[in-house]
Amino acid sequence: MNVRTLDNRLLPAIVIAAIFVTLPIFFPSAYYFRIGALVFMSALAVVGLNLLMGFAGQVSLGHAGFLGIGAYSVAIGPVHFGLPSWLSLFGGAILSGTIAFLVGRPILRLKGHYLAVATLGFGILVAIVLTNEANWTGGPDGMSVPKLVLFSWQVRKSEVWYWIAGTTLIGGMVLALNLKESPTGRALQAIHDSEIAASVLGIDVTQKKLTIFVTSAVYASVAGSYLALFNGHVTPDSAGFLRSIELVTMVVLGGMGSIVGSLVGAAMLVVLPQVLTIFHEYEQALLGLILMVFMIFLRRGIVPSVAATFVGLRK
Amino acid sequence: MAELLQFVFSGLTVGAIYALVALGFTLIYKASDIINFAQGEFVMLGGMTAVFLTLGGISLPLAALVAVIATTIIGLALHRLAIEPAHGASPVTLIMITIGASLFLRGIAQIIFDRRFHSLPPLLAGDPIKIGGAAILPQSLVVLASAVVIVTLLWVFIDRTLLGKAVIATAANRLAARLIGVDTRRIVDFSFAVSAAIGASAGILITPIALTSYDVGTLLALKGFAAAMLGGIGSAPGAVAGGLLIGLFEALAAGYLSSSYKDAVAFLIILAVLIFIPQGLFGRAKIERV
Numbered sequence: 001m002n003v004r005t006l007d008n009r010l011l012p013a014i015v016i017a018a019i020f021v022t023l024p025i026f027f028p029s030a031y032y033f034r035i036g037a038l039v040f041m042s043a044l045a046v047v048g049l050n051l052l053m054g055f056a057g058q059v060s061l062g063h064a065g066f067l068g069i070g071a072y073s074v075a076i077g078p079v080h081f082g083l084p085s086w087l088s089l090f091g092g093a094i095l096s097g098t099i100a101f102l103v104g105r106p107i108l109r110l111k112g113h114y115l116a117v118a119t120l121g122f123g124i125l126v127a128i129v130l131t132n133e134a135n136w137t138g139g140p141d142g143m144s145v146p147k148l149v150l151f152s153w154q155v156r157k158s159e160v161w162y163w164i165a166g167t168t169l170i171g172g173m174v175l176a177l178n179l180k181e182s183p184t185g186r187a188l189q190a191i192h193d194s195e196i197a198a199s200v201l202g203i204d205v206t207q208k209k210l211t212i213f214v215t216s217a218v219y220a221s222v223a224g225s226y227l228a229l230f231n232g233h234v235t236p237d238s239a240g241f242l243r244s245i246e247l248v249t250m251v252v253l254g255g256m257g258s259i260v261g262s263l264v265g266a267a268m269l270v271v272l273p274q275v276l277t278i279f280h281e282y283e284q285a286l287l288g289l290i291l292m293v294f295m296i297f298l299r300r301g302i303v304p305s306v307a308a309t310f311v312g313l314r315k
Numbered sequence: 316m317a318e319l320l321q322f323v324f325s326g327l328t329v330g331a332i333y334a335l336v337a338l339g340f341t342l343i344y345k346a347s348d349i350i351n352f353a354q355g356e357f358v359m360l361g362g363m364t365a366v367f368l369t370l371g372g373i374s375l376p377l378a379a380l381v382a383v384i385a386t387t388i389i390g391l392a393l394h395r396l397a398i399e400p401a402h403g404a405s406p407v408t409l410i411m412i413t414i415g416a417s418l419f420l421r422g423i424a425q426i427i428f429d430r431r432f433h434s435l436p437p438l439l440a441g442d443p444i445k446i447g448g449a450a451i452l453p454q455s456l457v458v459l460a461s462a463v464v465i466v467t468l469l470w471v472f473i474d475r476t477l478l479g480k481a482v483i484a485t486a487a488n489r490l491a492a493r494l495i496g497v498d499t500r501r502i503v504d505f506s507f508a509v510s511a512a513i514g515a516s517a518g519i520l521i522t523p524i525a526l527t528s529y530d531v532g533t534l535l536a537l538k539g540f541a542a543a544m545l546g547g548i549g550s551a552p553g554a555v556a557g558g559l560l561i562g563l564f565e566a567l568a569a570g571y572l573s574s575s576y577k578d579a580v581a582f583l584i585i586l587a588v589l590i591f592i593p594q595g596l597f598g599r600a601k602i603e604r605v
Binding site: 059061106107110112113114116117118120121122124125128129131132241242245248252281282283284285286287288289290291292295296297299 | 350397400401404405406407408410411412414415416417418419420421422423425426533537540541544573575576578579581582583585586589590593
């Protein structure tokens with residue numbers, strides 16, 4: 001087990017890529033592509049948040065703020081400035097990264113519940129601004145988002161979005177898996193275990209945390225842009241408190257620090273409401289219950305727990 | 316001048332409610348180091364239960380009493396069923412449990428009650444009282460007076476009774492408290508129960524003025540938390556001062572700057588306090604041992 005080859009490290013991404021390519025064979029209708037696309041888009045944001053929570057051990061209860069910035073970028077860019085959607089998407093990602101950089105500098109010095117509250121406050125501030133700047137954002141009702149146009153071809157079909165979102169997700173996963181094994185990734189794990197020990201070892205704790213915060217903000221922003229372009233509509237709810245908690249629940253459900261877990265967590269919370277109509281009605285209560293039960297009894301999340309069982313069996 | 320006075324009165328009224336929420340936070344934090352995000356849900360449950368009991372024909376005082384008792388039981392259940400099983404978890408894990416609990420309670424409230432806004436008849440009816448050109452609702456005076464009574468009762472209790480002294484001992488050093496025979500588990504139980512009762516009372520008091528619905532808890536919890544932070548987390552006088560200050564800032568910002576950004580005030584204060592004076596106005600700087 002000491003020899004870690006390239007294949008070994010990227011194995012999760014390769015397996016998921018294989019599933020992603022073969023799954024559509026079994027899809028009976030466009031509806032399944034739609035759900036698949038939604039799962040991949042959410043998973044992208046969750047992978048980013050998991051980098052922050054699982055690897056670096058820093059919590060963010062306001063990540064939907066970045067999701068909202070990404071979503072509104074592809075709405076405001078084309079409508080108010082006449083920019084193409086793809087350029088707005090990049091613009092949104094850069095904006096999210098910049099805001100994360102500026103906000104992260106003071107905020108990431110905080111620990112534990114102080115950090116949780118500061119990020120939560122940040123997320124809600126974004127939602128308040130999006131709700132109130134009605135001239136730009138359409139206010140509480142939101143605004144419609146022009147369809148993505150690539151090479152003068154309008155992307156509207158769920159099938160196409162399935163491929164776009166899936167490819168981006170796998171790219172994002174490969175990046176995350178590589179980051180995990182990079183010097184930065186190892187530094188982050190050291191920070192996770194003990195910040196003081198890490199700084200004694202010569203790791204620039206603030207700078208590393210900031211790097212990962214900005215990275216995760218960019219992931220969320222791109223995911224937000226995709227979701228907005230796919231749904232054709234954005235509302236301030238996309239940046240709201242409930243959305244932030246949903247992202248955190250997805251991370252916790254799948255397993256903190258597990259890249260595959262991010263996909264599993266996102267898939268469960270996106271697919272469940274589709275399968276169980278009861279879920280839709282009791283969304284808040286069930287989301288809260290899942291969060292509580294997992295944090296009390298299954299703190300490691302689904303994928304790491306299952307993996308541990310398998311390793312146990314093999315021995 | 317009349318305008319300013321008006322803003323100050325409405326700010327103090329809402330601020331008294333934030334102060335009570337902040338006091339609830341402080342009590343639980345002192346006894347157990349837990350930041351209870353479900354604190355706002357206690358306020359909501361108090362208000363909503365009282366509303367629906369009065370709609371069912373029960374008189375307001377009795378409805379209020381039942382609402383406080385019911386919320387207290389829920390507070391106890393929260394500690395026993397959700398917090399205690401996670402014994403020894405990290406602060407962030409505990410925060411997520413209380414956030415889960417808050418969503419859960421809100422979701423259940425939405426099913427049991429409804430999604431509409433509700434009001435209660437004021438405890439003191441009558442025309443607004445004119446002072447210096449500003450009009451004060453009699454209910455505002457009820458809110459302020461009740462807040463003073465609750466704070467005083469809590470202070471007397473903590474300062475003058477044996478159980479109160481056990482709370483102080485637990486807050487100072489849990490292990491040492493256990494060694495001298497304090498049942499710390501019961502102290503934490505107690506802190507959850509009292510926080511819930513205070514929250515529910517705040518909810519019943521403010522409902523005639525500010526309306527209530529199943530989802531008012533989140534903002535109230537966050538503003539109460541902002542108040543606790545501004546005052547210095549863990550400091551009871553700080554919580555009260557912080558609550559009144561946040562209420563004042565909010566009312567002044569709503570009056571002179573922009574009413575739509577009223578809710579943003581508390582969060583700007585949270586961020587500013589965290590970045591510039593993390594120990595708050597009344598708190599002591601925490602030195603971490605390595």
